[in-house]
Amino acid sequence: MNKMDAALRELAGMDDLAALSSGIHRLHPAVKFLATILYIFTVASFSRYALSGLLPMVLWPVLLYQMSGIPVSLCFRKLRFVLPLVLAVGIWNPLLDRVPVLQIVTLTVTGGILSMCTLMLKGVLCLMASFLLMATTGIDRLCAALRAMHVPEYPVTLLLLTYRYISVMLREVSVMTDAYSLRAPGQRGIHFSAWGSFLGQLLLRSMDRAQSLYESMLLRGYRGGFHYAETRPIARKDWLFLGLSAASFAFFRLVPVAQILGGMFV
Amino acid sequence: MIEFANVSYAYEKDRPVLRDVSFTVQDGETVGLIGCNGAGKSTVMKLLLGLLPCTEGRITAAGLPVDKAHLPQVRERLGFVLQDPDAQMFMPTVYEDMLFGPLNYGMTREEADRRIDAALKQLRIEHLKGRHNHRLSGGEKRMAAIATILAMQPEILLMDEPTAALDPYNRREVIRTIGDLSGTKVITSHDLDMIYDTCERVILLHDGAVCADGPAEQVLHDRELLESHRLELPLRFSVS
Ligand SMILES: Nc1ncnc2c1ncn2[C@@H]1O[C@H](COP(=O)(O)OP(=O)(O)OP(=O)(O)O)[C@@H](O)[C@H]1O
Ligand SMILES: [Mg+2]
Numbered sequence: 001m002n003k004m005d006a007a008l009r010e011l012a013g014m015d016d017l018a019a020l021s022s023g024i025h026r027l028h029p030a031v032k033f034l035a036t037i038l039y040i041f042t043v044a045s046f047s048r049y050a051l052s053g054l055l056p057m058v059l060w061p062v063l064l065y066q067m068s069g070i071p072v073s074l075c076f077r078k079l080r081f082v083l084p085l086v087l088a089v090g091i092w093n094p095l096l097d098r099v100p101v102l103q104i105v106t107l108t109v110t111g112g113i114l115s116m117c118t119l120m121l122k123g124v125l126c127l128m129a130s131f132l133l134m135a136t137t138g139i140d141r142l143c144a145a146l147r148a149m150h151v152p153e154y155p156v157t158l159l160l161l162t163y164r165y166i167s168v169m170l171r172e173v174s175v176m177t178d179a180y181s182l183r184a185p186g187q188r189g190i191h192f193s194a195w196g197s198f199l200g201q202l203l204l205r206s207m208d209r210a211q212s213l214y215e216s217m218l219l220r221g222y223r224g225g226f227h228y229a230e231t232r233p234i235a236r237k238d239w240l241f242l243g244l245s246a247a248s249f250a251f252f253r254l255v256p257v258a259q260i261l262g263g264m265f266v
Numbered sequence: 267m268i269e270f271a272n273v274s275y276a277y278e279k280d281r282p283v284l285r286d287v288s289f290t291v292q293d294g295e296t297v298g299l300i301g302c303n304g305a306g307k308s309t310v311m312k313l314l315l316g317l318l319p320c321t322e323g324r325i326t327a328a329g330l331p332v333d334k335a336h337l338p339q340v341r342e343r344l345g346f347v348l349q350d351p352d353a354q355m356f357m358p359t360v361y362e363d364m365l366f367g368p369l370n371y372g373m374t375r376e377e378a379d380r381r382i383d384a385a386l387k388q389l390r391i392e393h394l395k396g397r398h399n400h401r402l403s404g405g406e407k408r409m410a411a412i413a414t415i416l417a418m419q420p421e422i423l424l425m426d427e428p429t430a431a432l433d434p435y436n437r438r439e440v441i442r443t444i445g446d447l448s449g450t451k452v453i454t455s456h457d458l459d460m461i462y463d464t465c466e467r468v469i470l471l472h473d474g475a476v477c478a479d480g481p482a483e484q485v486l487h488d489r490e491l492l493e494s495h496r497l498e499l500p501l502r503f504s505v506s
Contacts, residue, residue: 212348215317
């Protein structure tokens, strides 16, 4: 089994997770979606040096992971392929911004390092929240909820197909790397001379595959509706969840909790 | 009824894949579409479903012209089992995949559930219902793909290589199921024994043109005709 196969298996495992049942799973998908979007916007809105202000935002996802019975470690294990990309975002900041902003004993922290850490944390938090949404909702229920909220058909279909496209592409990568390694024994990975044609083929093949899956949906009557995921009206506990989440985001955004706590001890 | 009238098609300019193909399939008829690799069988299916635009000639299915305006109605009446089951199954589990079609066509969940169970039972694959699609074997996947289409109970059933990759037991189950279904059926295959078992009429396609169209009894017994088109007699005739 190669790495891509493993990734594929894990993607299917997401559906298993979504089939679990907990209070969080039972929340209305639309409400979970809104709360997640709100969370991501709040996290993104912190200034780039606001590392300490950002820290309490960890609480919301961690709490929800606890309540839904999904270990946080699972999120990082499943997302280990994307994590490096997220962490790489701010990697040049320390070189670009060398103004010292903080002195911890003999260690000087520059603005670049601080903003790099903030950016990384932002990325990780957003990843955690999105993963939780997917793991407790499932792509189909999510799309059905979006349609029920009158989000236009086009972006919803796009979301659904992108999600399916990822698994299609992983499968093609898996098939192609297997085929390659069988004919290139003793070679680790794919020789760089073959990268161009490999990527080109991958793109063509996965696009073909995605196209025929979409056709297969059309042939079975798909016209932008999501009938297979049951939707129910939004209940009081859903509003409560959304309200509490939004209130806590606002609180942590406006009140520098970490600094106040820090001030109490120093 | 299905009608192809003087249909020509080319994927790329100057490389025609179908040339002036004409045939009709009557209601309730089961027709085998045979021909060597690249003869154009799958292309015929795709044109019939409107997956490829018909640029030359005229195609009708279930009394409707296959064109942009009528596509939804045409497709509602047609069920298509793809040559590649991987390209057909897109939901996480077999059950959800089977649910997709019926619910899209406005069926209630109870009605859909009833049809799903009936289709699984018909193919004797009840045990696959809750399985994850991408954890199925090649043959299991094909059986499941056939079941998703049967659950829709289409007026016209199109099957592209339905028995490829099946073990003898499942192959027999598919043959039996095809025989049990009423309605119009068009089946392509290289498994000429299966074609002989299921179809009363056979159309032989070669190089994009119809070379023979007649009773299965006659076409599938014609060694010279088959061999000159890169095919062979069904095993059961060649042994004796
Ligand atoms: N997307 C495409 N673009 C260009 N040419 C194509 C495409 N699809 C098929 N062809 C060509 O059209 C011809 C007929 O293909 P088709 O798939 O209809 O054959 P077939 O009879 O189904 O063969 P098989 O028995 O191998 O399934 C082949 O020569 C093939 O190379
Ligand atoms: Mg074919």
